[in-house]
Amino acid sequence: xxxxxxxxxxxxxxxxxxxxxxxxxxxxxxxxxxxxxxxxxxxxxxxxxxxxxxxxxxxxxxxxxxxxxxxxxxxxxxxxxxxxxxxxxxxxxxxxxxxxxxxxxxxxxxxxxxxxxxxxxxxxxxxxxxxxxxxxxxxxxxxxxxxxxxxxxxxxxxxxxxxxxxxxxxxxxxxxxxxxxxxxxxxxxxxxxxxxxxxxxxxxxxxxxxxxxxxxxxxxxxxxxxxxxxxxxxxxxxxxxxxxxxxxxxxx
Numbered sequence: 001x002x003x004x005x006x007x008x009x010x011x012x013x014x015x016x017x018x019x020x021x022x023x024x025x026x027x028x029x030x031x032x033x034x035x036x037x038x039x040x041x042x043x044x045x046x047x048x049x050x051x052x053x054x055x056x057x058x059x060x061x062x063x064x065x066x067x068x069x070x071x072x073x074x075x076x077x078x079x080x081x082x083x084x085x086x087x088x089x090x091x092x093x094x095x096x097x098x099x100x101x102x103x104x105x106x107x108x109x110x111x112x113x114x115x116x117x118x119x120x121x122x123x124x125x126x127x128x129x130x131x132x133x134x135x136x137x138x139x140x141x142x143x144x145x146x147x148x149x150x151x152x153x154x155x156x157x158x159x160x161x162x163x164x165x166x167x168x169x170x171x172x173x174x175x176x177x178x179x180x181x182x183x184x185x186x187x188x189x190x191x192x193x194x195x196x197x198x199x200x201x202x203x204x205x206x207x208x209x210x211x212x213x214x215x216x217x218x219x220x221x222x223x224x225x226x227x228x229x230x231x232x233x234x235x236x237x238x239x240x241x242x243x244x245x246x247x248x249x250x251x252x
Contacts, residue, residue: 004095004096004097004098004105004107005096005097005098006098006099006100006105007042007045007073007076007077007080007097007098007099008042008045008046008048008049008099008100009042009046009100010042010043010046011046011047011049011050012043012044012046012047012049012050013047013050014047014049014050014051015047016047018051018053018056018065019056019061019064019065019166019167021044021047021048021051022064022065022066022068022069022072023068023164023166024044025041025044025045025048025068025069025072026068026069026071026072026075026162026164027164028040028041028044028072029041029071029072029073029075029076029079030075030162030252032075032076032079033079033249034079035079035080037079038076038079038080041076041079042076045072045076045099048069048099048100048101048102049100049101049102050102051101051102052102053065053101053102053136053138053139054102054135054138054139056139058167059141059142059143059145060167060168060170060171061167062115062139062140062141063116063141063145063148063151063165063167063170063174064165064166064167064170066111066115066116066139067116067148067151067152067165068164068165069099069101069106069111070108070111070112070116070152071152071153071162071250072099073097073098073099073108073111074108074153074154074155074250075162075250076097077093077097078155078246078248078249078250082248083155083246084246085245085246086244086245086246087154087155087156087244087245087246088244090246093108094107094108094109094112094154095107095108095109095110098110101139104135104136106136108154109122109129110129110130110136112152113125113128113129114128114129114130114136114137114140115136115139115140115141116140116141116144116148116152117141117144117148117207118140118141118142118143118144119137119140120144120206120207123203123204144207145174146204146207146208146217147174147175147177147178148174149200149201149204149207150174150177150178150180150181150182150200151163151165151173151174151177153250153251155246155247155250156242156243156244156245156246156247157243157244157245157246157247158185158199158200158241158242158243158244159250159251160177160180160181160251161177161180161250161251161252162250162251162252163177163252175221178221179221179222181198181200182198182218182221182222183221183222185197185198185200185240186198186218186222186225187240188222188224188225188228190224190228192236193228193234193235193236194235194236194237194238195215195218195225195235195236195237195238196237196238196239196240197214197215197218197237197238197239197240198239198240198242199239199240199241199242200242201214201217201218201239202239203242211237214237215229215235215237216229
């Protein structure tokens with residue numbers, strides 16, 4: 001595998017704690033629009049060299065930290081190298097751009113699947129991104145929260161909006177992001193007893209569970225669906241289309 005391009009290659013003296021730094025990097029990434037503006041973002045992200053991610057305690061803090069950095073890294077990458085067409089044409093990019101955090105490099109695929117998904121293999125991959133003895137595993141969450149899929153934006157049209165996450169209010173923030181996405185992407189046809197769930201739930205069925213579990217997950221957040229299930233009606237499930245077309249500026 002080709003070595004990842006590090007978007008924060010030069011270390012900078014740390015002025016913020018890890019969580020505040022991740023929020024600051026994401027805030028800076030949201031306003032850059034062209035490569036000439038990325039120098040200050042690169043310098044701010046250079047402070048990540050002084051962060052030891054394995055010392056970030058608790059899943060809430062780790063989810064907030066890595067979700068912020070994932071979204072910032074996508075924005076940083078798209079600013080430096082605008083993409084066109086279908087994001088699946090550029091899938092190798094997710095292993096080839098990274099931030100250096102502490103002593104190690106963290107590409108997008110590793111952040112999402114190695115850390116936020118507790119080292120589960122990515123869709124269409126044969127093995128998890130990290131080996132058992134990889135020191136980066138110390139920074140992974142202890143259990144997968146499937147709501148993270150509504151917090152990460154990979155640059156495609158069907159991705160959820162980008163938000164800044166805090167460990168103190170993470171549960172409410174993830175719930176808000178999940179409900180908003182499900183309300184926009186879940187479609188119920190009451191006359192035919194059918195529901196169309198977001199394609200993300202099928203892509204990451206390993207996290208959401210089987211169809212019955214997915215239905216319960218969605219019903220807990222979509223009132224119309226909960227009403228139908230409460231009546232004991234059998235619901236047939238299908239999945240919507242995921243639009244992989246690249247957007248130059250992901251939604252915030």
